[in-house]
Amino acid sequence: MTGQVEEPHPPHTTDDASGPDVSTSAEGDPVPHTPHVASFPFDKPDADAVLRSSDNVQFRVFRGILTSVSPVFSSIFSLPQSSSSHDGDGTPTIDVTETSNTLDSFLRLSYPFPSPPAFTSFDDAKRVLQVIHKFQIAWHSSLLVPALLPHIRENPLRVYASALRFAFDELALLAARQTLLLEDLTEWCEELRDISGEEFQRLLVYRRRAVAAVTTDMTASWCPVWKCPKRWAWLVCPTCTKHRSNCHNPFVCACPTVAEWFAAFWIRLSTVLRATPTAAALKLASVVTASRTMGAAVNCVTCRAAIMEEFPRFLEVLGDELEQRISELTLKQELHEPLEW
Structure with a gap:
């Protein structure tokens, strides 16, 4: 040998x-x-x-x-x-x-x-x-x-x-x-x-x-109260959100309403996340550009201030949530379910 x-x-x-x-x-x-x-x-x-x-x-x-x-x-x-x-x-x-x-x-x-x-x-x-x-x-x-x-x-x-x-x-x-x-x-x-x-x-x-994982239960009105006790301004702004006719307390109601400018941003974000379903997508140019240019389209003093003060925190919390959901996925899954896109 x-x-x-x-x-x-x-x-x-x-x-x-x-x-x-x-x-x-x-x-x-x-x-x-x-x-x-x-x-x-x-x-x-x-x-x-x-x-x-x-x-x-x-x-x-x-x-x-x-x-x-x-x-x-x-x-x-x-x-x-x-x-x-x-x-x-x-x-x-x-x-x-x-x-x-x-x-x-x-x-x-x-x-x-x-x-x-x-x-x-x-x-x-x-x-x-x-x-x-x-x-x-x-x-x-x-x-x-x-x-x-x-x-x-x-x-x-x-x-x-x-x-x-x-x-x-x-x-x-x-x-x-x-x-x-x-x-x-x-x-x-x-x-x-x-x-x-x-x-x-x-x-x-x-x-x-x-x-x-990144789209289930994720809507424009998503608000993780356990991470951010104060609801985001674009969900409660009395000027930019619309409530049902029988809603008399817009600050504690359950109306699924959101400021129109944020709803438009969320649609763009949802499109990006369906194409690139990961928390890292929040740093893509299309998302960053959209979030930076919203201020010019907001005429509401309350929402304009929220974009500067609350929006960075919102993206951080959202990123943590998406990261957690993705981290729970494995490659060891059954393959019997048909693919749906």
Whole structure:
């Protein structure tokens, strides 16, 4: 037994004898003939194992750390090592197929470092997800999600499909939540080839439930009295609201009335939330612009003051409510109900 995880791609020797002392991998990347040691902290001379990347970089690691998080590494390090699988000082050496960049990021997630690695692209991040899946890492790193957040925002569909492929359920849910800001889910990405029709259907059902969550019981007269004991001015303004003819106490009545300017805003907001059913939609340009320009259309002194003083608080409370409703949704829902839009 050599202790190798996978045989690296055999290098192709260059024909130019006067050229640099490198070979070319199957992917066309230069591979130096002479291995060199990785940078800190994977250069410790007292390390008891070496992982050698496909581009010939040696990562000096400690078995105890890797075996504590990965049953695959436990099995690898338990294998008898031949003399050819040791480096110059006798440290057992394991050849892996990952490049040094991918291996470095993977190890920084495996070691107890205080900050996450930085992924320059989602392709880099996806390679690390694949390695974590390959070695069956038995923890959920609090560093992984922060490192992926920029890519979740930029590529939610790619992250969703990749997370399902590599069995990262929590990551898939975060990506699914980010897709709620997409008005169109038909944009193609290669990662969709890696998931089943049922898994994509779950994303569509999740979106439909999100639309229902942010529209059910949400009307222009919505007023969370437990969060804001004083009713919003646009619900009680005696000038801008209209009450039934038999209503004699407009300040405590149950008439479903609201100022016309706010009703118009709510219609615009409802349209946005049906297209992008998430609390983050409140920060979209269409909503922000509408809320900022209402003051010019309000002739009522009471309502104009309310827009300046109460409206920011209203959007904050509304955002909290929408966030709470969305947070209760999961991807583990039955799919027998027909989709309705």
